Amino acid sequence: MSDNLHRSHKLASPPRVKRRKLRVRGTDVTLLEEVRRAAMADLGIDLEFESLDFLTCQHRAAMDPGGYDIYEQCFHNLDIVWYWGALQPIDTERIAEWGNIGDLAIEGGLTRYTWEGHGDAPRRKLYVQPDGMIGPQPMRHISMLPTAHNVDSFGFDRRLFGEEEAGGASWAWLLDPRARGRIALVDEPAIGLFDAALAAEARGDLTFGDIGNMTVEEIDNLMILLESLRQSGLFHGAWVTPQEAEDMLHNDRVSVQSMWSPSYANLGLMEGVFVESTPREGYRAWHGGASLARHLSGAQLDLAYDYLNWWLTGPAGAMMARQGYYMTVPERVRKYLSEDEWDYWYGGEPARTDLPGRPGRITVRKGQRRAGGSYRERVSRIALWNTVMDEYNYATRVWKRFIARVNGGVT
Incomplete structure (x- = not known):
């Protein structure tokens, strides 16, 4: 009996603690x-x-x-x-x-x-x-607890548009005939529609009483303009994921498009050619x-x-910074970034060394300076926030029909 008890004791294992x-x-x-x-x-x-x-x-x-x-x-x-x-x-x-x-x-x-x-x-x-x-x-x-944030604009091909002027580029470039057939928008009605609206207003085609909360008539006028431009062959397509935007760029199909911060680290052969704009009319945040x-x-x-x-607490904010995003408690983030990283991402200074992005990758090359400058400079120039308008359901329906035509689908 004592041998059986001994064997039972040896075979017993401590209870596993289930992780939350x-x-x-x-x-x-x-x-x-x-x-x-x-x-x-x-x-x-x-x-x-x-x-x-x-x-x-x-x-x-x-x-x-x-x-x-x-x-x-x-x-x-x-x-x-x-x-x-x-x-x-x-x-x-x-x-x-x-x-x-x-x-x-x-x-x-x-x-x-x-x-x-x-x-x-x-x-x-x-x-x-x-x-x-x-x-x-x-x-x-x-x-909602406020965490990561950023200001967005568009990217453009310097070979076509040249260098930005002292005051920056214009949202009008996103609907510029010089890039006919090589323009892409982001397929999200609370984002892409406003990029197009900022461009239409910058071109002088339309004005909005409140661009962040358009009326049905204003939405209709914008869609009439965009459809006319589509029929003229202005657009190449629209994208849902940043990877789709990067694929268009790598395949040399676009000269200007809506684009988000992490994609500028994935330019490939277009590095130094396709650049992030600093829109003089202000950012979409x-x-x-x-x-x-x-x-x-x-x-x-x-x-x-x-x-x-x-x-x-800081670690997540440092990972966000390496994507080009900011965090609501920057001083906690600073402890988890090198001095060179902080000075580039938040301070707007030229990179003193190559800077890392996601694990195993270089995001910023030595000597580069962030488009738009420091955190304070960038977020002081917000024209418009991503928005769900009062007429969001209507805007979504007409936007989706338009994007289907842009991408060659059936309306």
């Missing part, structure tokens, strides 16, 4: 593998990332709130998800760095006196109001963040707050 897990639904803007690995290591948890395109992510976040714990997207995608009751308020008293979040998210600009731009500036959707809706009146509870699913409670809610707080 969070499910994050978002886009490839922030759901990077290196972010996932760093967060798992720092928090001692498992993370499941579900990366979707913008419209699919927004739709699934609204209609399937039980399928995720954290929703990561942008403030302009928030209204619909909040309206369907998929999210719960975030208590700012549980956010350790709340008092250090930059004024761009809280005030709408670098100071409360800075013009915040048209459209969905994060401040306008940040706070949970007494009636449960979201709005600008400061409250203890917020709808976006602000990302993270929200809590409505079903979270107890220990799982505590874990979700740990994850939200981790985003503001």
